[in-house]
Amino acid sequence: MIEVRGLTKTYGAVRAVDDLTFDVQPGKVTGFLGPNGAGKSTTMRMVLGLDRPTAGSALVGGRPFARLGEPLRAAGALLDAQAVHPGRSGRDHLRVAARSQGLPSRRVDEVIDQVGLGSAAKRRVKGYSLGMRQRLGIAGALLGDPAVLLFDEPMNGLDLDGVRWVRGLVRRLADEGRTVLLSSHLMSEMEQTADHLVIIGRGRLIADAPIAEVLRGRHAHAKVRVRTPALDDLAGALLRRGFRVHPTDGGELLVEGAPAETVGDVALEVGASVHRLAEEHSSLEEVYLDLTGDSVQYKVSAPDLVGARR
């Protein structure tokens, strides 16, 4: 479990992270979302004790990470896959980590196998692709078999196989009861992988809720897709009732703000035969853009999502 309490980081006049409070629960994949510069990486760095908070605190497994003697057994992290000495082999990089925790070198070979780095581990990191560096970083995070994992954009630079592999890995890690905090810009990936979302913008908390709740929340606009030969009649009737209606390329209508029942009833009233009627939920991408479009504006209207977990 990760507990973030009033975490704040200022650089001069800039508040990079502004009074953040949230928990990351075990047994779930928690997606950490926010636009570039929202403070995600800074938050993760403060959780790991790399950067010193201006105010507030962060606990990993109930303790400040910076005081741990065997930190890799408590939390493993991949923050920046490029942050490896280019002249050292991947295996030697992991041997340094293992040595620092008193872990046997057998563990090094195990995680190399686990991430599929194989014989490339003997080569110098200089020649690695970004995808290989991501795998090396993940291997380092897994080395101490930790209860908490932090991954900052782990899917960057991975091909489709790699992305699917990371998705499966974080799912499995969470199902094993570990705490997984995962930041990513890939919304479709997040939608498929995360159970819970923490969304920040301009350093402030925008939402902290189960993903299903975010997708159904007030910033999610359910739409109804309807196909009818009497397109104009139905559209006119819906417009008169104050719903927004968009014709689609496929000769259908997309109705905003009305549940499927209402659309069906209206169609019956105007005598339009319905050939298809389907509710569509907004994608995480749409909700996310809406939420983060103006972080300050939505900060005010966000309490319905903040703290709505469980």
Add this chain to the structure above:
Amino acid sequence: MTAATAVRQPARSTEPGTTTVLSRAAGAEWVRLRTVRTTWWCLVAATVTIVGLGAIAAADDAEGTATAANPIVSTFAGEYGVLLGQFALLVLALLAVTSEYASGAIGPTLSWTPRRGVLLAARIAVPAIVVTVVGVALALTADVVALLIDPDLTLPVEDGAGSLARIAAVLAAGAVMAVGAGLLLRSTAGALATVFLLQLVLPFLFQSFGVQWLADLAEWLPGTGAVRLLLDEPMDMSLGHAAALVVGWAGLALAAGGWRLLRRDAG
């Protein structure tokens, strides 16, 4: 989508003691040092310079001053060698620190050893010990090689030990200064320039102008102390003064670099 199958308890009852954490951190530093090629290139350069210069000095001497009746102690070979060869070793110590800031590897390093005081101790001790041990061994080699080149030289145990002790002091203090400068400046170019200026360039430059206040200023630089410890020059500086200079500068660099590591963001 999920229900937590089993909530893992963080294993923490067996938190190791500081001695264990420090010895592991030092072990990790040692693996770090020997798994990059730069280290080995620096050692090759140090070997060539220290033993090579010592041999040349001995060969030069073989044509001149020492005679069987009036033998000269061969320690000058190692001392001249270290005077220049120390820079290969200081570069080794310095790069061990600054390369991590260049690549960003300081992030993983600190997430493996987040107790910064422990990391500082290991990061100072390991390069300083390696540099000192290697430098003393190479100086001794140079002394012995000098004996082989010029049979008129001699190497009494007492003189040899004294010379190696002074060399050890210069190298240990120099390594600590290099690591401290690396931790403070976090840039290879900046730290390298600083160490070279303080240890080599400025002491000679300031004395070469023939301006008194510049010469006086040179008396306060660590390089002047190092030259005094290695070559017994200038004679008007006491051994204690010279030792205080190199140790003082090492302490200063350590304090400043340590402050940056302990108190500031990882970088």
